[in-house]
Amino acid sequence: MRIPWRLLLFVSVIGYLAALVLVPIGAIVIRVVDAGVGTVLGELARPDAVHAMALTAILATIAVVINGLFGIVAALVLVRQRFWGRRLLDTLVDLPLTVSPVMTGLAFLLIFGRAGWLEWPLETVGWKVTFAFPGLVIATLFVTLPFTLREVAGVLVEVGTTDEEAAVTLGASAWQTFWNVTLPNIKHGLACGVTLTLARALGEFGAVLILGGAISGKTQTATTFIYAATEERKEGAAFGMALVLALVSMAVLGLLEWLKAPRKEE
Amino acid sequence: MAIRIDKLTKRFGDFAAVDNVSFEIADGELVALLGPSGGGKSTILRIIAGLEDSDGGTVELGGERVDHLHARARQVGFVFQHYALFKHMTVGENIAFGLKVQGVERPEQRRRVEELLGLVGLKGLDGRFPHQLSGGQRQRVALARALAPQPRVLLLDEPFGAVDAKVREELRRWLRRLHDELHATTLFVTHDQEEAFSVADRVVIINKGRLEQQGPPLEILDEPATEFVARFVGEVNVYDTVVRDGRVTVGPLEVPVHHHPDKAAVRLVIRPYDIKLFRVEDQGMATADRVLPIGDRVRIEATLHGGQPIVAQFPRRSSLLRGVEAGCRLGVEITHSRAYLLPS
Numbered sequence: 001m002r003i004p005w006r007l008l009l010f011v012s013v014i015g016y017l018a019a020l021v022l023v024p025i026g027a028i029v030i031r032v033v034d035a036g037v038g039t040v041l042g043e044l045a046r047p048d049a050v051h052a053m054a055l056t057a058i059l060a061t062i063a064v065v066i067n068g069l070f071g072i073v074a075a076l077v078l079v080r081q082r083f084w085g086r087r088l089l090d091t092l093v094d095l096p097l098t099v100s101p102v103m104t105g106l107a108f109l110l111i112f113g114r115a116g117w118l119e120w121p122l123e124t125v126g127w128k129v130t131f132a133f134p135g136l137v138i139a140t141l142f143v144t145l146p147f148t149l150r151e152v153a154g155v156l157v158e159v160g161t162t163d164e165e166a167a168v169t170l171g172a173s174a175w176q177t178f179w180n181v182t183l184p185n186i187k188h189g190l191a192c193g194v195t196l197t198l199a200r201a202l203g204e205f206g207a208v209l210i211l212g213g214a215i216s217g218k219t220q221t222a223t224t225f226i227y228a229a230t231e232e233r234k235e236g237a238a239f240g241m242a243l244v245l246a247l248v249s250m251a252v253l254g255l256l257e258w259l260k261a262p263r264k265e266e
Numbered sequence: 267m268a269i270r271i272d273k274l275t276k277r278f279g280d281f282a283a284v285d286n287v288s289f290e291i292a293d294g295e296l297v298a299l300l301g302p303s304g305g306g307k308s309t310i311l312r313i314i315a316g317l318e319d320s321d322g323g324t325v326e327l328g329g330e331r332v333d334h335l336h337a338r339a340r341q342v343g344f345v346f347q348h349y350a351l352f353k354h355m356t357v358g359e360n361i362a363f364g365l366k367v368q369g370v371e372r373p374e375q376r377r378r379v380e381e382l383l384g385l386v387g388l389k390g391l392d393g394r395f396p397h398q399l400s401g402g403q404r405q406r407v408a409l410a411r412a413l414a415p416q417p418r419v420l421l422l423d424e425p426f427g428a429v430d431a432k433v434r435e436e437l438r439r440w441l442r443r444l445h446d447e448l449h450a451t452t453l454f455v456t457h458d459q460e461e462a463f464s465v466a467d468r469v470v471i472i473n474k475g476r477l478e479q480q481g482p483p484l485e486i487l488d489e490p491a492t493e494f495v496a497r498f499v500g501e502v503n504v505y506d507t508v509v510r511d512g513r514v515t516v517g518p519l520e521v522p523v524h525h526h527p528d529k530a531a532v533r534l535v536i537r538p539y540d541i542k543l544f545r546v547e548d549q550g551m552a553t554a555d556r557v558l559p560i561g562d563r564v565r566i567e568a569t570l571h572g573g574q575p576i577v578a579q580f581p582r583r584s585s586l587l588r589g590v591e592a593g594c595r596l597g598v599e600i601t602h603s604r605a606y607l608l609p610s
Contacts, residue, residue: 162346162348162350163350163352165317165337165344165346165350166344166346166350166351166352166408166411167352167363167367168317168336168337168338169315169316169317169337169338169340169342169343169344169412170363170364170367170411170412170414170415171338171339171341171364171367171368171415172338172363172364172367173338173367176367180352180363180367181352184352184354185354
């Protein structure tokens with residue numbers, strides 16, 4: 001008998017994906033329904049839960065805006081300019097992708113924390129970074145740094161410089177060229193980068209936990225809320241928040257797919 | 267406006283992409299920069315436009331030095347090989363771009379776009395996007411866009427390189443007509459000698475960053491200044507020989523040579539259409555190897571009695587071809603040739 005290889009491959013791929021992705025999400029949905037949708041919504045409406053969600057939303061927004069702008073500028077510099085150490089810098093910006101966020105949190109703790117390098121100057125001006133909002137911002141910015149940069153840099157390499165040169169010979173200033181030619185050329189890459197930044201910011205846990213401390217109602221984000229709720233065996237709250245994050249992530253994923261879909265104008 | 271470049275030099279590391287090149291283009295002239303790919307033609311064009319800095323030499327437009335001017339201030343119309351149209355803008359917006367960034371009023375922009383669409387034969391297409399146009403149409407839009415802000419000179423970098431052969435032919439004729447209408451000073455880069463000779467008033471030949479020769483197409487064809495030019499602008503027969511008493515010998519052939527001293531080692535260059543071959547019944551000077559009809563011409567490959575190959579070409583109906591077939595004996599006459607001194 002012939003072995004149906006194609007069918008076997010298909011089933012194994014689908015089975016693997018289901019086991020890793022679909023089953024866990026399904027499990028969360030079932031637990032939420034088990035616990036009672038009303039109860040879960042009640043848990044999510046409590047002030048500490050609302051605070052955690054709001055904090056995550058704010059952090060994600062800050063990451064998108066700052067690393068979005070930085071990503072565009074850095075991509076332009078890395079792709080279009082030639083300078084000593086460019087290759088090294090080009091490698092370094094990917095570090096947040098490979099380094100464990102927990103290690104990142106620890107490293108920042110050494111700089112900003114108790115007995116850290118910047119403890120004295122920060123104390124003098126009365127700034128608290130660790131276990132406070134600025135710490136969360138730094139942690140989120142670090143882990144989301146490369147996404148916009150990488151997406152935009154890829155598109156910049158692909159589109160080349162002739163469109164910009166054409167604009168310049170037609171009398172456009174640097175700003176006019178950027179606004180009218182470069183930005184429309186990179187807009188899809190930018191959108192993808194922003195979406196990935198958003199997704200990463202929503203899901204960050206380790207760095208945010210170490211640098212922020214997950215203080216309920218203060219530095220607790222959606223992810224650290226889930227962690228705390230599990231520890232305290234508040235399953236309704238944990239699964240509810242997990243479902244919220246899963247839904248938002250899926251929405252972001254849908255957005256990304258839509259943005260990546262080939263457009264007619266290309 | 268006239269273009270004048272003087273002792274232009276551009277180096278990339280140790281490699282001289284442009285090596286001390288000087289030439290002038292008169293106001294209203296249409297000139298081709300011709301040469302093999304990678305020879306520095308495009309670099310010269312980009313330096314004139316200000317898209318590239320030179321390492322030495324000067325560029326003048328209309329008698330005014332522009333080396334210090336940024337590309338945006340040079341008022342140069344530039345057309346790129348792959349059009350470089352803004353793909354998120356319509357044809358109309360593309361053409362109006364230069365006017366818009368220079369602060370021209372809307373109604374004037376619209377008037378000018380209409381006028382240019384008429385000029386390039388694309389009336390009614392101003393609402394289309396570049397991806398909805400053919401290659402030839404895109405290149406016309408690119409040209410209209412470059413012309414819109416009334417540039418002082420027009421520079422085209424391999425303008426027809428990205429379209430297929432038939433459209434290319436059409437665009438060449440169209441560019442020539444357009445130039446006869448507008449008289450804009452135009453410099454275009456090409457590696458295709460047919461394109462250069464069929465379009466330009468004058469041809470400047472660049473090889474390995476150096477200027478080899480400049481002049482009208484016929485002069486370059488008939489009086490190639492260097493061996494490189496002779497070989498580059500069409501097929502040639504080449505023989506290395508030595509001058510004796512004002513003439514050189516190639517097998518049984520004797521060809522008079524001027525301008526070269528006695529005993530000088532020279533390279534004799536003869537074009538296939540400067541050779542007469544005809545059937546003879548005696549020994550002759552050569553034996554025909556192959557007779558190949560190629561379109562409206564016939565190519566004859568023969569061997570001189572002495573072993574050297576010789577290639578000649580005739581119009582298909584030429585009376586010289588009578589009786590010529592592979593294996594027959596041939597008489598040979600050289601009507602035109604040039605000899606170049608060999609480096610000793």
